[in-house]
Amino acid sequence: MIKGFTDDELSVKLMEMGCLPGVEVSLQLIAPLGDPIAIEVAGYQLSLRKEEASKILLED
């Protein structure tokens, strides 16, 4: 579950795409070279770089 973000500008973009605090996410795919990754959020697949994903704070 998303708790918050550590990057304001990126957080706006992610929220627009449905990554809202309180929403559940799950890891779907990891690219063969380890980056980027794809997560399932709000009923669809979203791919993002690890560096971008690291700005999302998660909690159980």
Add this chain to the structure above:
Amino acid sequence: MPDLTVALIGNPNSGKTTLFNLLTGLNQKTGNFPGVTVDKKTGTLKLPDGKRAELVDLPGTYSIYPKTLDEQIVQEVLLDEKHPQHPDVIVVVADASNLKRNLLLFTQIRDLNIPCLLVLNMIDVAEKRKLKIDLRSLSIDLGVKIIPTNSRSGDGISLLKQALTETIRVPKMPFYNVRELADQTIDDIRREFSLDNDYRAYQLAQQNLKLTYLGEEEHNKIEAIKNENGFYDVPTQSKETLERYALISDIIDRNLSEEDPSKRAINAKIDRVTTHPIFGYAIFLGLLLLIFQAIFAWSEAPMTLIEDSIAGFGDWVKGVLPEGIINDLLTDGIIAGLAGVLVFIPQIAILFGFIAIMEESGYMSRAVFLMDKLMRKFGLNGKSVVPLISGMACAIPAIMATRNIDGWKDRLITIFVTPFMSCSARLPVYTILIGLVVPNEPIWGFFNLQGLVLMGLYLLGFLAAILSAWVMGFIVKAKHRGYFVMELPSYKVPKWKNVGLTIYEKTGTFVLEAGKVIIAISIILWVMASYGFGDKFENAEENVKTQLGANYTEEEYDVALSAYKLEHSMAGSFGKFIEPTIEPLGYDWKIGIALITSFAAREVFVGTMSTIYSIGAEDDDEVTIRERLRQEINPKTGEPMYNKAVGFSLMVFYAFAMQCMSTLAIVYRETKGWKWPIIQTVYMSAVAYISAFIAYNIFS
């Protein structure tokens, strides 16, 4: 003038473009929005009441806060009431199977007080997923007329057309009251710009410096108001997004029920293959090879057909019209230039056919996903792969394909380095030169030395592209912060009508826009190669006759005359003029002329060489030219002119130099100005010159 301007807005992958194609068919035009390189797709559509509507397909976006150049257009068109595409009605297209995210954009647009309709597209997909949407109640909650459509089958299109004929009421209350976020700022901006809408005023505060239609003075006023009231863009935007989503969530919960929330199992299975460490790359590589093969080989027959028919047409015109300058200009200048434009159509059509299929099916985003990390090391982006590989066939369609790259910086770098990839036009030049200076012998048993050199040249081009990209990464400044965050859409069977329309649109754009520049340059080059100043050119016929002596056939005379004319033409004089500059590379003025005429296209090197060395038209094949070049003696050294050093120096020069006016024309079109094509030409020429100099000195 249309009676009504309608804008189509929606998330990427919402089926917006398919809907646009369904509504307009072939009645569409592609151009650019003024001043930026963003495709402007407009089309006309006849409404049931007989009125004519202009439909504008705006770039796909997730919100009205732009992240890329493309998305910024949406913002400008909506906020600038004087913009030529400012809509009377907005049709918001939302993916019914992913409603929540799609509604965010809708609620923002609704609050701008422009009459709008909501299209729930892909209603069939939603039904398949057992999503039940209470349309009537959703319509009341959102305050908008809703039209369910299936843009794949065309269901609902007539309903949409009908709805456009009716008067659309603008709701009195905003969906989300933005006042609570910035009361004073909104009031001040509304007063200053005499606006009657809160959200519009709020957007001016949010987007101020990004809006190009505002003047310096207006920017400053808005900044002052923001400072005075302590308005901060990002936190306010963040709060707005969160609160809008909260409202949307409530509405979704009331009107949407999911009976069977089972995941898209097939999709995940395909993904496991397409992004597999081995199969994933194997599939992608196979696809690239197929594309490369198609552009390289399949386009050959139609290209020959185009060239031959235009040449036939030129001959016909030449015969019909009276002889003279006008005839020559028309046939050798304009019609030949036209051939130079039309001949690219098969390659462009094939590449964009493949790209459209990859985009339509949803595979493209997986390919980008696979390649991103690798390409990022060189300052490129996952999306740069397709243009770079296509550049090995031809840089023209490849550079056009960079439109798919979102960030301006990544796109510019890709455009900049793509012409380094060895294209098919370099092949005839390489073949002649390799045959001339590289012995045809096996190496290590099974490799052929000539083949290895050819491969080396391709590799050289690739390395130049990658290294230049890496260097450019430090120099070019990004206009927007680039994100990779991207939706991986579910797989679909491509819709062939969309593929066809993409091909039609891309070839049309190339012929109309790059075509102008190509024809202009080819006329200039033709004039340079066919006319000259001074007595020698004026009295060419007599001089040649004196040279040949008493015995000569008609054909010998013609061949000698064209060689003589070329030598004393403007191009010839220019070739002699630059001789001192190219001497360090081992070239003489004859090669100088070929370098100049090659600017029309690299393969022209072959034709020029055969003209200048007086090889008759019938004998114009590689072997004859090669034999003739082999006999050429350097007057200074008494040794053969085309030795290893000159051969390699020329090969390296052709590998790097920007010798293609069509590439120049397309870079001009894609970067909207002469700045980048000029920088690119200077840079590539410098690289070519220095490397050829090094090659010449190594081998001599």
